[in-house]
Amino acid sequence: MITKPVDINHIFDEEGIKLLKELGWYGSVAVQHHDGYDNEKLECVKEYGEKHGLRIYSGIKIPSKSSKELSKVVKKYRNKVDIILVEGGVIKISRKALEMHDVDILSTPELNRRDNGIDHVLARLGSSHRVAIELNFKSLLEKKYYERARILWAFRRNLFLAKKYDTPVVISSGAENIYDIKSPNDLRSFLNTLTMDSNYSKNIMEMPYKIAEYRTYLRKNNVIRYGVEVVVDNK
Structure with missing residues (x-):
């Protein structure tokens, strides 16, 4: 059984949030593009999450062509959102x-x-800095014929490198509407066909929750860094 599965998607409407819960998701990372970030939109989806019992985390996806620009945008949003994805x-x-x-x-x-x-160098960097590699299920479904086969090969290759070098991996539905939403069991079954290792697939399914909770913890006002907290003695 998957412990607290969390999907990564672009779902912000109440119907989608309700469906995510009904399909068995514990939580959802609601991802916005950084150039269109809207805090009111985020607060609205959090209200839907509370109403239907779905844990909502905030996410930003950053497309960039410049390393300098990337560093600037990451710094800007690090303390505003739970999850930062880079395209x-x-x-x-x-x-x-x-x-x-x-x-x-x-x-x-x-x-x-x-x-x-x-490649092996980048996989090692991901392992050292604990940056996860994403398998985006929607990007696969959108393609046909040769392009779909190419992405499947890329998924398998990245899984091989990630497992070899202990690099974190996440899988996301990438859903943008209710028709894109998949259940946790659907994504795990897909992973099983790629990894041929049910335990490894389970670890991948549980990784988004671990990342989201780690970042949520670090954003607490009394946390200086992981394991170092300011404790107030009320005695």
Whole structure:
């Protein structure tokens, strides 16, 4: 059984939140693009989450062509959201993202590439800095024929490298509406066909919750860094 599965998506409407809960999700990372970040939109989806019993985490996805720009945007949003994703596809950006402790997930490293977007050097960086590699299920479903086969190969290759170098991996539905939403069991079954290892698939399914809770903990006012807290003695 998967412990507290959390999906990563772009669902902000009440119907979608209700469906996520009904399908068995514990929580949802509601991801916005950084250039269109709207805090009111986030607060609204959190209200839907409270109403239907779904834990809502905030997320930002950053597409960038410049390492300098990436650093600036990550710094701007690190204390505003729970999860920071950086869009992959450009090697220098993927490398920069995997070197940053403040980045949580490298999203779609294979984007617009002929290869998988990750090699052994980048996998080691992700392992060292605990930046997860994302498998975006929607990006697969959107493709057909050769392109779908290419992304499947990229997923398998990235899973092989991640497992070899102990790099975190997450899988996301990437859903933008109710028709894109998948259940935790659907995504785990898909992972099982790629990994041929049910325990490894389970670990991947549980990783978004671990990342989100870690970042939520660090954002508490009394936390200086992981394991170091300011404790007030009321005696």
